[in-house]
Amino acid sequence: MTIEKHNQQQNKAKKNILAHVLLILSLGIFLAGTYYSGYKLYTLSNEQEQIATDYATVNSITFGVFSVDLWRDKIAHIVTKEIKGFKITSEQKKEIRIEIETQLHAMINQVTKEITKPQKGLGNKLKKFAFKQFVNPKELHDQVPSFATTIVNRITSTKATNKLKNIATNKLDKLADQTFDSTKVAIYQVTKQLYSRYYVNNQQAFNKHIETRLSNIRKVTYNYAYAMLGCVAMAFIAWLILRKKTYLHNTLFIMSLLFALALLATGVTVSIIEVDARLSSLEFLMMGEKVVFENQVLFFQSxxxxxxxxVLIQQPKPDAITVGIIIILFVIILPILRITARGIHMLCKPPIAENAITKYLAFESGKWDMADVMVVGILMTYIGLNGILKSQLSGLNMKDEFLTTATVNYTSLQPGFIIFVGYVTFAFFLSYMLKKVTCSTK
Structure with a gap:
């Protein structure tokens, strides 16, 4: 009877060991998926942040609406187009001819008056005599219309007009060359470097390439975020399935802590919010031509x-530094210590597991854990920023017959926020389960 009982105990122990191994292996697959998804999410998020920053740099309002060079190019293009398209109409020719006739009549009258007035000296008197004998002012006045017509035809001929256009264009080009921004060289170097990085040679190609790439990355990052949460959900399902298998709870809890650690590490290192405010278009008329500035990034941060x-710690203000330290201590470091302490409490022997520091971190430090507060803070920041940006950007929206501006706010929460919320939710669940596991063990 004793031998049979002993064999039963051995079989039960073997089954328990097998159950633990199967539990570790099955959850280990999902745990590996969680860490892999977290790693990919981290790398893709960093890549997205870098690409989006490059995009914001090239399309910055500093390089657009506030760029003297860009204004110069647009104005020069319009003026050059007006010069090249310049044509004298018949009405303008008529006005020119009338003006020339007026000037010629005035010139004849002036010359006649000067010569026919009383003269002194033999030479001047001879000129006056010759003028009266050979020149009839009335005949000169009669010939003015034909002279004026000849002059108008000459100066409005295609050859003369083209020559005038070339002179005006050359003068405009010289003036444009003398007009430049002091940051021209720096802007050129930055854009050249970014264009070469993405294997493009102009802004249009750059924007098209980056927008396509960002769109693809965003889809993939969300897929990895959902995959990560799906793997963690399997741990939660395991708790539901094994809720009555108390002998597996310790192992299940340790595995759950590893899931929580993956969520925390990913949630605090992956972008949680992206602030993107843009002037989508600015249009106005200049000399009958439409001047357009598009996709001007006013502000971007991720x-x-x-x-x-x-960022807060690097600020010069003490209050900002304090807030930065609080975030790192109570949102990042303390949760890691709590996860570690819970693992030690479950795995180690009483002298270590029941240590005052270990027990405090595992059971009582939750009141100092600010991860849940951070979630609320992020939401409030997002709502507040959206409200502020909407208010400020709406003031830039104008539309009339001369000027049209439109702004857009692309501020959004990022996959990191979803993961961080997932961690906070899972951490609450583990706090509840820790008490149950501890009670059942006792």
Whole structure:
């Protein structure tokens, strides 16, 4: 009887070991998927942030509406087009002829008056005598219309007009060359470097390439985020299935901690919010031609929780530094310590597991954990920024017969926020399960 009981215990122990192994292997597959998805999400998020930053740099309003060079090119193009398209109409020819006739009549009258007035000296008197003998002012006045017509035909001929156009164009080109921005060289170097990085040679090709690439990356990052949450959901399902298998709870809890660690590490390092405000178009008329500026980035930033903390710490203001330190301590470091302490409490022997520090971090430090507060803070920031940007950008929207402007706000929450919310939710669940596991163990 004793031997049979002993064999039963051995069989039960073997079954328990097998159950633990199967649990570890099955959840290990999903755990590997979680970490792989988190890694891909991290790398793709960094890539997206870099590409979006490059896009914002090239399309920055500094390189557009605020660029003297761009204004010069647009104005020069319009003026050159007007010069090349210049033609004298018949009405204008008539006005020119009338003006020339007026000037010629005035000139004849002036010359006649000067010569026929009383003269001194023999030479001047001879000129006056010759003028009266051979020149009839009335005949000169009669010939003025034919002279004026000849002059108009000469100056409005195709050859003369083209020569005038060339002179005006050359003068305009010289003036344009003398008009430039002090940052021209720097802007050229930046854009040249970015164009070469993405194997394009102009802004239009650059924008098309980047927009396509960003669209593809966004789809993939969300897929990895959902895949990551799906893997974590399998751990939650395992708890539901094995809720009565108390002998597996310790192992299941340790595996769950590893899932939580993956969520936390990804959630704090992947971009959580992207602020993108743009002047989508600015149009106005100049000399009858439409001048257009499109896709001008007013402001762009993309940050993770860790990135926000680092930026705040780098600020010169003490209050900003304090907030940055608080974020890193209570949103990143403390949750990691809590996960570690819970693992130690479940795995180690009583002297370590029941240590005051370990127990405090595992059970009582939740009141200092600000991850859930950070979620609310991110949401409030997103709502607040959207409201502010909407208010400010709406003031830039104008539409009348001379000027039309349109703005757009592309601010959005990023996959990192979804993962971080997933961590906070899963952490609450683990806190609840820790108490149950501890009670059942006792």
């Amino acid at each position: 940050k993770s929780v860790l990135g926000i903390g680092e």
